[in-house]
Amino acid sequence: MRASGWKRPLGLIAAVGLVIGACSPGATSSPSSAAAPSASAAGGSIAPSAVANACGDAQITLNIWGGYPEMDAVYKKAGEAYTKLHPNVSFTVYSTDLRGFEQKLTTALPSNTAGDVVIRTANFLARFLDQGLLQPVPADLEAFVKGGAYADTVIQDSSYKDKVVGVPIFSSGTALYYNKDMLADAGLSAPPATMDQIWDYAGKLAKVDASGNVTRSGLSLRLSGQGSGVAEKFWILLLQSGHELVKQTSAGHYTADYNGPDGLALFSHYVDSLQNKKDSLNIDHDAKAFETKATAMFAREPWVVADIATNAPDLVGHYGSISLPTGDLGGNETMYVPASAPNAACSWDFIKFLTDQDQQLSIPPIAGWLPARKDLDLTAFLTANPGYEGFLKKPAGMKVSLTPPIAEFDELETKLATHLVDAYADFANLSGHPDKIQALLNTWADETNSILATNGHGS
Amino acid sequence: MIFPLQAVRAVPHRTWLRYRFVFIVLAPIMALFFYLRILPTATAIVMSFFRWELIKPAEQFLGFDNYLNLLKDENFRLAFFNTTIFAVATTILSVFLALLLATLLARFVGGRIGAGIEILYFAPVLVSMVPVTLGWREIFNYQHGVLNAMLGGVGIGPQPWLSDQTMALVAVVILSVWKQLGYNLIILLVGMRAIPRIYQEAAAVDGASAWQQFRHITLPLLAPVTLFVIVITTISSYNVFTQVYVLASDVQGAPGKLVRVIVYDIFENGFRFFKMGYAAAEAVYLFLIVLVLTVIQFRFLRGART
Numbered sequence: 001m002r003a004s005g006w007k008r009p010l011g012l013i014a015a016v017g018l019v020i021g022a023c024s025p026g027a028t029s030s031p032s033s034a035a036a037p038s039a040s041a042a043g044g045s046i047a048p049s050a051v052a053n054a055c056g057d058a059q060i061t062l063n064i065w066g067g068y069p070e071m072d073a074v075y076k077k078a079g080e081a082y083t084k085l086h087p088n089v090s091f092t093v094y095s096t097d098l099r100g101f102e103q104k105l106t107t108a109l110p111s112n113t114a115g116d117v118v119i120r121t122a123n124f125l126a127r128f129l130d131q132g133l134l135q136p137v138p139a140d141l142e143a144f145v146k147g148g149a150y151a152d153t154v155i156q157d158s159s160y161k162d163k164v165v166g167v168p169i170f171s172s173g174t175a176l177y178y179n180k181d182m183l184a185d186a187g188l189s190a191p192p193a194t195m196d197q198i199w200d201y202a203g204k205l206a207k208v209d210a211s212g213n214v215t216r217s218g219l220s221l222r223l224s225g226q227g228s229g230v231a232e233k234f235w236i237l238l239l240q241s242g243h244e245l246v247k248q249t250s251a252g253h254y255t256a257d258y259n260g261p262d263g264l265a266l267f268s269h270y271v272d273s274l275q276n277k278k279d280s281l282n283i284d285h286d287a288k289a290f291e292t293k294a295t296a297m298f299a300r301e302p303w304v305v306a307d308i309a310t311n312a313p314d315l316v317g318h319y320g321s322i323s324l325p326t327g328d329l330g331g332n333e334t335m336y337v338p339a340s341a342p343n344a345a346c347s348w349d350f351i352k353f354l355t356d357q358d359q360q361l362s363i364p365p366i367a368g369w370l371p372a373r374k375d376l377d378l379t380a381f382l383t384a385n386p387g388y389e390g391f392l393k394k395p396a397g398m399k400v401s402l403t404p405p406i407a408e409f410d411e412l413e414t415k416l417a418t419h420l421v422d423a424y425a426d427f428a429n430l431s432g433h434p435d436k437i438q439a440l441l442n443t444w445a446d447e448t449n450s451i452l453a454t455n456g457h458g459s
Numbered sequence: 460m461i462f463p464l465q466a467v468r469a470v471p472h473r474t475w476l477r478y479r480f481v482f483i484v485l486a487p488i489m490a491l492f493f494y495l496r497i498l499p500t501a502t503a504i505v506m507s508f509f510r511w512e513l514i515k516p517a518e519q520f521l522g523f524d525n526y527l528n529l530l531k532d533e534n535f536r537l538a539f540f541n542t543t544i545f546a547v548a549t550t551i552l553s554v555f556l557a558l559l560l561a562t563l564l565a566r567f568v569g570g571r572i573g574a575g576i577e578i579l580y581f582a583p584v585l586v587s588m589v590p591v592t593l594g595w596r597e598i599f600n601y602q603h604g605v606l607n608a609m610l611g612g613v614g615i616g617p618q619p620w621l622s623d624q625t626m627a628l629v630a631v632v633i634l635s636v637w638k639q640l641g642y643n644l645i646i647l648l649v650g651m652r653a654i655p656r657i658y659q660e661a662a663a664v665d666g667a668s669a670w671q672q673f674r675h676i677t678l679p680l681l682a683p684v685t686l687f688v689i690v691i692t693t694i695s696s697y698n699v700f701t702q703v704y705v706l707a708s709d710v711q712g713a714p715g716k717l718v719r720v721i722v723y724d725i726f727e728n729g730f731r732f733f734k735m736g737y738a739a740a741e742a743v744y745l746f747l748i749v750l751v752l753t754v755i756q757f758r759f760l761r762g763a764r765t
Contacts, residue, residue, distance in 0.1 A: 110513065282602070
């Protein structure tokens with residue numbers, strides 16, 4: 001009896017312990033994607049420092065954190081130049097993939113362990129701004145940001161609750177990449193200028209083998225993947241008809257905007273493209289597809305130009321980029337100093353240094369992204385790099401949309417993306433059935449509106 | 460029903476003294492276990508009753524709202540379904556195949572060849588899941604993957620391993636069984652080799668066939684080891700994450716359908732949507748599911764053994 005009394009509780013404890021113990025990182029490892037910090041060395045050109053003694057005389061190491069590893073070289077180059085001005089300041093640059101970086105920030109900012117300068121969008125950092133985990137921008141820098149060097153949309157994208165909260169460093173945007181040779185082979189003399197032309201070209205450029213399998217897509221659509229990217233790409237095409245994922249109804253209030261007739265038409269284009277073998281779920285997509293000539297066209301950000309030069313140099317000169325017809329999604333990475341940063345004055349001074357024209361001009365050739373400042377002459381750069389034409393030559397009246405400054409936007413966008421992926425996979429049942437598609441769109445819109453309402457932003 | 464405290468009180472003083480050394484040696488590791496495992500688990504349970512954002516802790520007490528909302532959450536239900544299918548398939552396949560291979564190795568293959576085969580099967584266990592999954596992603600590639608090329612060799616058309624919901628789940632099971640098999644094999648093999656040969660020899664003298672020896676001697680004596688393997692595989696299967704994350708991450712260049720599993724859903728709610736209380740409730744569900752399954756397996760296999 002005594003033995004039994006021992007065994008039962010111990011057995012239960014052992015079972016609980018086994019379950020808890022097995023739920024360890026060894027059993028389930030999280031996506032640890034932290035790259036090792038890399039130190040920069042001295043050297044490079046000298047640019048004027050904003051504040052002569054902002055960094056004092058003591059040895060300081062500034063840690064620069066970003067979510068775009070291709071930008072590391074820009075930060076290092078700037079760091080080298082800054083070190084020449086302030087020999088007591090050295091730098092470490094920490095970058096990892098964007099999602100990994102966001103997760104890192106999510107835990108590092110509240111625990112006061114983030115870098116001295118962190119670079120991400122105001123939209124993503126809204127929650128942290130609400131909690132006072134990031135320092136306000138110094139008055140002189142705020143005045144500089146508002147002083148004409150940046151476009152209004154860039155200033156708006158760097159603001160939260162009508163106040164500039166960070167200093168823009170580089171910008172994004174989307175253009176349509178097209179393979180000139182494939183267009184010529186199909187008898188198409190010029191790149192498509194309207195959405196109707198884009199869909200028409202997609203049909204003419206797609207290739208199908210004898211077994212009926214798509215071997216080359218005409219327009220590579222974003223059809224799968226985790227996170228919000230699928231919905232974002234849908235949004236960019238939706239912008240061409242003047243609609244957003246969520247539209248503002250009044251200050252701080254939004255409602256779903258993708259379930260109207262234009263949303264229905266766009267979604268129908270997606271499933272029809274799959275049904276009519278203009279694209280396929282099973283072939284490569286995106287930049288990889290373009291670089292391996294598995295697609296003729298796709299819409300993407302400027303980084304692809306540098307990616308093509310590295311991974312598919314034979315394609316250089318055989319492709320072009322053209323602006324999307326009427327709308328673009330602006331994206332601006334912005335620099336912040338965490339509230340707990342020990343060398344705040346020096347950090348802000350380095351941020352100001354990064355806004356210098358020389359530093360800004362170094363961004364496109366090094367990293368492929370566009371400088372945030374609008375008052376730069378990029379003519380020579382464009383001549384040498386015609387792949388950027390779609391980003392630097394925009395049609396008059398182009399509307400640039402921005403991610404709404406609401407913390408729950410990522411949640412609603414990610415959940416919409418999940419629905420879109422499932423629906424694309426069900427293209428055979430949806431193509432040619434606008435009633436079914438409309439019902440789906442309405443269901444998803446209800447969810448979007450519910451998320452907005454839960455967070456106090458519903459209409 | 461005897462509670463743990465009653466059981467502890469019932470232990471005679473001299474027994475405590477006899478095991479004093481054991482308690483002293485175990486104390487540091489138990490303290491660490493408490494700090495690193497019990498305390499976070501208890502904290503997660505507390506969090507699950509609150510609207511608790513990562514940077515806004517204990518914002519509002521919700522009672523069981525998080526638990527009730529989860530039951531209505533389409534993503535959670537899908538994740539639970541996928542995880543259960545995955546866990547059942549992975550556990551059955553990896554344990555069955557390991558048992559089969561262990562029997563063959565224990566009975567027919569020994570020496571260096573046997574050791575070589577054991578190393579071969581155990582090698583995937585030693586490799587980190589991320590590079591392994593990246594490798595398998597290429598194997599599963601629709602257009603250029605080895606698997607579809609092999610299927611083509613026997614007249615089967617290419618399968619959408621990574622883009623179809625069902626096939627993506629099958630792909631994750633294949634990958635996971637391959638990864639888990641070596642571990643289960645080694646544990647079962649050690650268990651088999653620990654069974655004294657005299658039992659089989661006696662049975663053989665009595666005219667028992669190889670199958671009868673396996674069914675009536677090996678399997679019952681191997682039951683505790685089998686139980687361990689099944690429990691560990693079930694727990695690790697319910698905690699599946701890395702494979703599905705890597706298979707569908709950064710897939711803009713390659714087809715990839717995310718197989719939503721519970722841990723991924725927890726991760727998404729907690730670290731993407733910042734809803735830590737909600738994610739904690741999901742984690743508690745997962746904990747309870749695994750705990751109940753473990754207790755059932757203990758009872759079932761102990762019963763089978765007796």
